[in-house]
Amino acid sequence: MSHTTIEWKNYDQLAAASRLQALKNHVSLPEVMTGDNGAVRVATYCTPMAAGLAFNYASREIDDEVLEALADLAKEAQLSEKYQALLSGEVINTGEKRLVLHRLTRGQQAGAVTADGVDKRTFYVEQQKKVADFAKKVHSGEITNAAGEKFTTVVQIGIGGSDLGPRAMYLALENWAKQNGTFFMDARFISNVEPDDAASVLKSIDVSRSLFVLVSKSGTTLETLTNESFVKDALAKAGLDASRHMVAVTSETSPLASSKDYLAAFFMDDYIGGRYSSTSCVGGAVLSLAFGPEVFDRFLQGAAAEDKLATETDIRKNPDLLDALIGIYERNVQGYPSTAVLPYSQALSRFPAHLQQLDMESNGKSVNRFGEPVHYVTGPVIFGEPGTNGQHSFYQLLHQGTDIIPLQFVGFRNNQAGMDVVIQGSTSQQKLCANVAAQIMAFACGKKDDNPNKSFAGGRPSSIIVGDQLTPEALGALLAHFENKVMFQGFVWNLNSFDQEGVQLGKVLAKRVLAHETDGALRAYSDLLNI
């Protein structure tokens, strides 16, 4: 790739953005998706992803003309160059003056990146190896509790990115691992500062056979330290030595790093934000303990392959960039304020919650990377639940509500657990797949009915990511797809997608409340809540 100078322009400074604006309401889905043309679109508007997945965007409001305008936008906004700059270790997180390196945890897509005087890829691989060795010793019984019994449960203590991503990934592979003989330990998660969260997890496990993974980059996260004490209390009450039951995932400079309170410490650094840390030790420790390091490695391979695809400069060959660009069209041209993520896979039940953080925390910003206010909308609201459950719930509004909400379906041809049953001539898995196909068409084309109450206008855009089965590789590719999508959108909006200053004010005020240093309405609210 030639080295062009990168210019960081606002979205509304781009000539391609104006041209895109002229294409508002350019495509009528009920028109283009009907008849043979619809079938041609399904065949045409489909791009391979990593790990055998495919991104099919036939039912989004695009055609060749819109795609051309989006390609122009990608070029003018230098999206591929910016991705290369990120991969090469430039300071993309301008607010906190940091590199953005989570992709290095799973592969190396550009030259070596050195920071803090070390090669970062080497550093991340070393940490993974440490985790893998530790997990194997736990599985083999080389590391046990004081009574010499094997650990059966791993409990992650963390919040935000230390919770949502790893939890979503664990749930995504739990059934798969059980079915494939790689299920070593049950995992539980304690996140909320509310004491009932920890209490309820502790009641559900045998603490004497549990290993706790404390995740805090700084070693100072209030919720996490509070929950650690909660757990240590429980261990002490059970007559157990806490230091034989706890490991830390933290930064090398944190007070936890060299503490004797932990069996082991695995390191992350400032170049990986919480919401991007599932492929670092933050996800690595719990997932390697639960499913074994080989499964975690396959997960990383899937993510790395998708990261590589994302370097493609032809938007039609780059599903992550394409998804991002169509999202820009939907948000900034069509004016849709939210996006629903709808996995037809119970294993992905918490994947929408992870994407909610990933997307809304990255691009829910009103100033550009230079701190100047932007005059266009940025990140949408992200929400979602697995299908077919959602069909019996909020799909009513998606079909017939007054706002249009773009939909991101995910579906697999095969289930994970290998159990199924034939009812009325079809398996449950076939019913599931039939439903997602049917929904896409119902949303796109609608259906006229003499009873206006039963009439569907259609014109509700969606895409689907399809795969054979939700394997570790497929999960890695899926995760990386959305990370890359969010990154490209942040580039288009000229945001710093890698800080989260918006969460700070609440923390400061909460401390003030606890110190009883408040007045006015904050004092009144504190009184109302009896603090």
Next chain:
Amino acid sequence: MSHTTIEWKNYDQLAAASRLQALKNHVSLPEVMTGDNGAVRVATYCTPMAAGLAFNYASREIDDEVLEALADLAKEAQLSEKYQALLSGEVINTGEKRLVLHRLTRGQQAGAVTADGVDKRTFYVEQQKKVADFAKKVHSGEITNAAGEKFTTVVQIGIGGSDLGPRAMYLALENWAKQNGTFFMDARFISNVEPDDAASVLKSIDVSRSLFVLVSKSGTTLETLTNESFVKDALAKAGLDASRHMVAVTSETSPLASSKDYLAAFFMDDYIGGRYSSTSCVGGAVLSLAFGPEVFDRFLQGAAAEDKLATETDIRKNPDLLDALIGIYERNVQGYPSTAVLPYSQALSRFPAHLQQLDMESNGKSVNRFGEPVHYVTGPVIFGEPGTNGQHSFYQLLHQGTDIIPLQFVGFRNNQAGMDVVIQGSTSQQKLCANVAAQIMAFACGKKDDNPNKSFAGGRPSSIIVGDQLTPEALGALLAHFENKVMFQGFVWNLNSFDQEGVQLGKVLAKRVLAHETDGALRAYSDLLNI
């Protein structure tokens, strides 16, 4: 109450709606919530709810003038009269020509209602009594499995309203019941047609000691019947007689009602929609089995008391009506497209998912109750996760995103499980409460900072429902509050909030896919998914 004639007018036909429109951006939260005035607002804009809860709306964008305009709207739209008509058994569900009677499952707020030749309150109470007797026999060991062992687990098989509400209510009271000695049986839920859902539940329980509650009003819901077969297969494989392990919750006319395949059948009817059925036998069976009928009864009491409050014609004394009206102002005047529900209570982890169905399925409509298109926005997108978890996730966008999203907080002064720990001078529960107070103020007032990246504009409206503890009564009141809110908003928008025709088209098309009766894009999608 005098009998005035009820007129069903569209929102944009109301004179009060125009007057309300003139009050757009009338209140600046950073202004009114600062200093002593803010404290006065917290004290003033607070309305008692049932079960000791309070609805505090100081940080929503209202003042006395806006409230007066909202009171005018309520009066002109005859909201209280319409509620009375509903309570009296009028055909409010015009699409399906049905009465709307879910409130009769928990109390009688108006005169007797007769339908199908019976007094409906009597009918619902009879069914509850049947459920209570059955649950007591299960708990006492009078009803056991074939080996004479007590049942230890209850598994609800249902989808949509037969799943989301009961599941959310079960999780809400699980810790409370354990702490209060009223925890009789573990509950699990099977909903998704995806076979992995049932497989994973079945692997986690002892089927020989499990009682399955099959919930299907018509006895024909595809997902539910499929999962029933799945479960029957598993029972048969374990050498068990399925009919000794299953009960049905269904309508009297369904094929399940008199089947010998079930230990018992409890009845619901067409006057209670799925999303409103948590207080009927749909919630009653699983909750009475899990926590005992007394707890279920206390839950009903809380809901009934809130229903009664909702009959108040003074909007300042009616928290449900007030919340509805302020929501109308936010949606139709201020133009906010979504609302977040943020319970600071891990027990309410699935309550937002229930509200998502309740609200979006009820009011996600584009035609009025006469089937005529409406020319204003109706139901918003509803999403949410418990705090403090959400704070470490999507709150970034809520604080600093380009769209404003009204927030509905819920918080309790005390936790449920009775375990807590003091760290840095405060308990976890105090930290939790301090965080919600702090967040409300951070959203309302924001904070200027020289670094624009750390600057918060504020002006982000929220309200909070506060209580001492999440008890069965409080949960009932909370549930009824939102049901009533959604009802009043549906009245303002002149919608039929009690049908869900928007879910039908997908079902029809899915059947066509399974029968291989497709062409064009639907055929192409079916091929893509290997059906």
